[in-house]
Amino acid sequence: MAIIWFWLMTCVLLHIAVLCNAGVTSGFVRKAAWSVDIPKSHFPPPSGTNAPEQVHITQGDHEGSGMIISWVTPFERYPNVVTYWEADAEYEHNKHKHYHKHKTHSTITTYRYYDYSSGYIHHATIKHLKFDTKYFYEVASHNVTRRFSFTTPPKPGPDVPYTFGVIGDLGQTADSNQTLEHYVSNPIKGQAVLFAGDLSYADDHPNHDNTKWDTFGRFIEKSVAYQPWIWSAGNHEIDFAPNLGESVPFKPYLHRYRVPYKASQSTSPLWYSIKRASTYIIVLSSYSAYGKYTPQYKWLEQELPKINRSETPWIIVILHAPWYNSNRYHYMEGESMRVQFEPWFVQHKVDIVFAGHVHSYERSERISNVKYNITNGLSGPVRDSSAPVYITIGDGGNIEGIADNFIDQQPSYSAYREASFGHAILEIKNRTHAYYTWHRNQDNEPVIADSAWFFNRFWYPEDESSINNKEA
Numbered sequence: 230m231a232i233i234w235f236w237l238m239t240c241v242l243l244h245i246a247v248l249c250n251a252g253v254t255s256g257f258v259r260k261a262a263w264s265v266d267i268p269k270s271h272f273p274p275p276s277g278t279n280a281p282e283q284v285h286i287t288q289g290d291h292e293g294s295g296m297i298i299s300w301v302t303p304f305e306r307y308p309n310v311v312t313y314w315e316a317d318a319e320y321e322h323n324k325h326k327h328y329h330k331h332k333t334h335s336t337i338t339t340y341r342y343y344d345y346s347s348g349y350i351h352h353a354t355i356k357h358l359k360f361d362t363k364y365f366y367e368v369a370s371h372n373v374t375r376r377f378s379f380t381t382p383p384k385p386g387p388d389v390p391y392t393f394g395v396i397g398d399l400g401q402t403a404d405s406n407q408t409l410e411h412y413v414s415n416p417i418k419g420q421a422v423l424f425a426g427d428l429s430y431a432d433d434h435p436n437h438d439n440t441k442w443d444t445f446g447r448f449i450e451k452s453v454a455y456q457p458w459i460w461s462a463g464n465h466e467i468d469f470a471p472n473l474g475e476s477v478p479f480k481p482y483l484h485r486y487r488v489p490y491k492a493s494q495s496t497s498p499l500w501y502s503i504k505r506a507s508t509y510i511i512v513l514s515s516y517s518a519y520g521k522y523t524p525q526y527k528w529l530e531q532e533l534p535k536i537n538r539s540e541t542p543w544i545i546v547i548l549h550a551p552w553y554n555s556n557r558y559h560y561m562e563g564e565s566m567r568v569q570f571e572p573w574f575v576q577h578k579v580d581i582v583f584a585g586h587v588h589s590y591e592r593s594e595r596i597s598n599v600k601y602n603i604t605n606g607l608s609g610p611v612r613d614s615s616a617p618v619y620i621t622i623g624d625g626g627n628i629e630g631i632a633d634n635f636i637d638q639q640p641s642y643s644a645y646r647e648a649s650f651g652h653a654i655l656e657i658k659n660r661t662h663a664y665y666t667w668h669r670n671q672d673n674e675p676v677i678a679d680s681a682w683f684f685n686r687f688w689y690p691e692d693e694s695s696i697n698n699k700e701a
């Protein structure tokens with residue numbers, strides 16, 4: 230009898246523990262400080278006549294064997310060539326003198342914005358690279374040659390490990406610099422960055438000072454020239470200013486940052502998908518139409534059923550305005566998109582959604598709110614094992630400062646939240662497990678401020694919340 234009573238009590242206690250693992254509002258208090266941009270003079274162009282600058286790369290096709298190489302030459306259009314070769318080939322060259330360099334020409338674009346004229350913006354798409362291979366590449370002008378390197382991802386496959394950095398709302402302040410420095414020196418090495426929108430914050434300056442787009446390009450080069458950043462657009466990319474005579478949305482962003490949207494049958498660079506290793510990444514636009522029958526809606530509707538979880542088990546979505554966020558800043562700005570698309574995310578078992586916009590950090594439980602309709606009155610997030618985890622990673626540290634006004638009480642859907650700047654790392658281990666860590670800027674790089682195991686929703690749809698909230 231005593232044994233039965235013991236087991237009964239144990240079950241009751243376990244049950245309470247599972248139901249009551251309340252979320253954490255971190256006690257860490259960031260030192261209050263002004264957020265101002267690093268002066269432009271701290272981001273000088275590279276030396277040399279017409280030297281290529283603002284070098285950045287992103288995936289150039291759907292599978293991962295292509296790369297888009299972009300750079301700016303400030304004064305002259307030409308040369309518009311990128312030269313590239315396998316790193317191993319260079320070794321062979323030294324031994325046997327037989328390797329050859331490949332060349333691809335860029336397309337060149339320029340734009341004007343109010344009183345600003347851009348340099349010559351080059352985009353060169355390299356295709357048919359070998360998977361999982363290191364390449365060198367060079368861009369040059371006159372007597373300046375700049376050399377960089379990148380490593381292509383492994384061929385898509387269900388158990389291919391891959392590590393992503395996650396950064397959002399970066400800007401170009403001292404805090405932004407800390408975030409980027411922390412990311413590049415994190416002992417867990419990210420192989421590509423998922424970027425949750427809001428890049429340069431040029432539009433926070435008079436007349437949307439587009440030289441801030443140039444300094445931002447120089448600022449991030451130390452990472453993005455060597456590994457692809459997967460771009461999504463935020464509100465600071467819209468640059469819609471009819472008072473300045475600028476009424477074409479996303480003009481600077483779309484001239485400067487190219488993505489392989491046509492490879493996923495998208496009709497706009499603002500929404501698209503790629504495969505990378507064991508992941509299927511979907512980028513959405515919070516600031517483009519997504520109502521029923523719109524191009525983005527039609528694209529996503531046909532995109533989600535295409536995903537083969539036996540090839541790419543992990544579905545990751547990047548968008549800018551978070552659907553679940555318990556901060557007073559930008560509260561519920563993502564709500565109409567959530568209402569439109571959330572049932573599809575649950576139906577197709579999306580694993581993780583990364584958003585930015587709110588300048589702090591938050592991680593949700595697996596929750597959904599798809600029961601509501603106008604007559605039944607059922608409304609409110611509930612635990613849902615088919616739902617994604619929602620992560621707000623708008624904590625890059627831009628000129629607008631921290632969003633430090635969380636709503637009291639912490640809602641039950643919120644697992645961890647903190648008003649600090651930082652970045653995250655997502656380590657896909659295999660088809661069932663991924664380990665996720667968040668790193669605040671005030672700590673040394675190896676310190677993990679928040680962490681969670683994510684179990685794949687298709688291959689291993691078990692509940693992770695009890696192990697993830699063990700420190701609650």
Ligand SMILES: [Fe+2]
Nearest residue numbers: 427463464586
């Ligand atoms: Fe934003």
